[in-house]
Amino acid sequence: MSTLHWIALRPTPDAAGDAPLVDAATAWAWWALQFTPLVARVEDALLLEVSASARLFGGAPALLDQLLKPNWAPALVQSAQGATSLIAFGRLQCAGRGGEAVDSLPADTLPLPTLAAARPHLPTLARLGLRTWGQLRALPRGGLVRRFGAALVDALDCAYGQRPEVYPWLTLPDVFDAPLELLSSVESAPALLFGARRLLAQLRVWLRARQRGVLALELLWELDARRSNALHVDAHHHGGAHGRLELRTAQPTQDMGHLARQLAEQLAWVTLPAPVLHLRMRSLQTEGLAGESASLLAEDMRHGDSLHQLLERLSERLGPGQVRSLQLQADHRPEHMQRWGSVADVAIKSGADYVYSTGASLYPTWLLATPLRLGVHQGCPHYQGPLHLLIGPQRLEAGWLEGVAALRDYYVARSATAGLVWVYCDRLGPSGMGAAAGAQDAARWYLHGLFA
Numbered sequence: 001m002s003t004l005h006w007i008a009l010r011p012t013p014d015a016a017g018d019a020p021l022v023d024a025a026t027a028w029a030w031w032a033l034q035f036t037p038l039v040a041r042v043e044d045a046l047l048l049e050v051s052a053s054a055r056l057f058g059g060a061p062a063l064l065d066q067l068l069k070p071n072w073a074p075a076l077v078q079s080a081q082g083a084t085s086l087i088a089f090g091r092l093q094c095a096g097r098g099g100e101a102v103d104s105l106p107a108d109t110l111p112l113p114t115l116a117a118a119r120p121h122l123p124t125l126a127r128l129g130l131r132t133w134g135q136l137r138a139l140p141r142g143g144l145v146r147r148f149g150a151a152l153v154d155a156l157d158c159a160y161g162q163r164p165e166v167y168p169w170l171t172l173p174d175v176f177d178a179p180l181e182l183l184s185s186v187e188s189a190p191a192l193l194f195g196a197r198r199l200l201a202q203l204r205v206w207l208r209a210r211q212r213g214v215l216a217l218e219l220l221w222e223l224d225a226r227r228s229n230a231l232h233v234d235a236h237h238h239g240g241a242h243g244r245l246e247l248r249t250a251q252p253t254q255d256m257g258h259l260a261r262q263l264a265e266q267l268a269w270v271t272l273p274a275p276v277l278h279l280r281m282r283s284l285q286t287e288g289l290a291g292e293s294a295s296l297l298a299e300d301m302r303h304g305d306s307l308h309q310l311l312e313r314l315s316e317r318l319g320p321g322q323v324r325s326l327q328l329q330a331d332h333r334p335e336h337m338q339r340w341g342s343v344a345d346v347a348i349k350s351g352a353d354y355v356y357s358t359g360a361s362l363y364p365t366w367l368l369a370t371p372l373r374l375g376v377h378q379g380c381p382h383y384q385g386p387l388h389l390l391i392g393p394q395r396l397e398a399g400w401l402e403g404v405a406a407l408r409d410y411y412v413a414r415s416a417t418a419g420l421v422w423v424y425c426d427r428l429g430p431s432g433m434g435a436a437a438g439a440q441d442a443a444r445w446y447l448h449g450l451f452a
Contacts, residue, residue: 003051003062004161005081007255008065008088010045010095012076026178027078029170030205040085040167043116045092046169047085082107085167086159090114090133107159108134117155121148133159148157148451176206176283185224185275189267192221192276199281200256207286213252216284219245219263223274241274252287258312261339265317315342333406334367334448338402362394362412364422366448371446374423381423381445387413393425410448422449 008385009032011024015408035057038049050063057063059370068079078103082088090110091102112118112125118136130136134145137156144153158164180195196219207214223241246268247259315323327341339434346438374381381387392411399406408424415421426444 004049004056004083005051006083006085006088007048007050007064008080008082008085008092009048010078010092014071017284021067022196027202027205030172030202030209032067033170033209035063037169038167041170042085042089044166045089047089047201049085050436058341082418084159084161085165086115086155090159095285101398106134108137112136115155115159118150124148149367172206172209176203178202178281179281182279184278185277187272187275189270189272190264192219192279193260197256197260198282199279200260200263203281203283204256206283207254207289210286210290212286213289214283214286215252216246216248217259218247218282218284220280220282221276222278223272224277242288243270243272243276244310245270246284248285252289254289257363262312265322276398292330332396334363336399341369348423362391362410362422364420365452366450368448368450371424371448374445374447381425383413383415383421383423383447385415386415387415387421387423391393391411412451418450420451421447422451423447 002015009028011028024047025041025044029039029041031327032046032048036048036050036053039050048067050060054060054063064079064081064195068077078092079242080091082091082103087107087110091105091106093114093236094105094110095102113299115133118125125136130139133156136152137160141153154163158165161208178199178303182195184191186195197221202213203217203256219236221243223243243265247262247266249259249262253259311323311325321342324340324342326338328338329336331337338435372383374383374387376382377386389411391412393409396406396408396410405428409427410422410424411422413423426446426448
């Protein structure tokens, strides 16, 4: 017998609820790929070869416990195990008959209908009095080949581990794209959330298997054009009108609860011109998800939504542009290093790299919105008294391409009453001709920031 270990899974007919059974089988296939790369679909079942990965999960029983983890499963499922895939699949087909433990059924006692290669010959085999694998295997091989063909003998050899089993192994798609046919038409946009949750559950399985988090996804729906007077027709949807929502997050996530809340907020603003017949969810942007280190201290564990989740929920509820956040800019001029933008814009550009000046450590804690012109006495700038220049100059030359040139020398200075301040000497002057335009232009000083 082979030393391999196979697990056969089959979603039950009532497992998927209001979703087609094929969606449950796909979800289970994606879920199973987390435990072994050798997953194949045969008829209405999934076959998993787990001998190479059983040790990683603490043995085959522990692997099966995690595979069938309670309170998660995407659909109810029946399971069976065996030393070969055909034994596991044959035992699976006997599940629910008489209430006996199918994993303990000997291969010789399995009924012939559970062997796919024997099904075309069942009437003839029944007339010969053959009912089980063992009875068929006891017959002379030469006679079996002449009477029923080599395929039946080859299947028996595979079933008993005397011939290798070869399957087209399943792989995860690069992009998540899952359809859902609704059993009844939906006329209210918020009611689409029920079907969308089923698609989000499949998305979570796909993300976990690929160890990625989603940054952007879209929900599409197809409308019943017969119930609408003026709908946009898309040739790619076979003449059916359609609608679309796009969802973005600031950080890659596998939190389907947060995405469902965002969808609920957006769907509340949608008016359907006609009933919806089909849903489709597709991933637009994903990113590799690094593992998170959890604290052993209870007080350090996070509770509730994170900050970016709160901001995204507020943005969806209050409308675009109502919740704003700072965005870093690739500019050396201090007043242009950041700008305010919507949370959605921050989510799109969160991965950008920005270049900062090597003197960033000298930047003050408080930057004035508009630089304050200082008085100059005997060549020394004054702010609540004379300033003593401590560090500098830090020369800045930027903004030529934008037409707002800045040619400045920055200094850290000390004021007897205000403490440390950040000042600069404008080397362009009001004429924009540079310091050579005159000594008066070169002596224009400004207060730009304060150090706490």
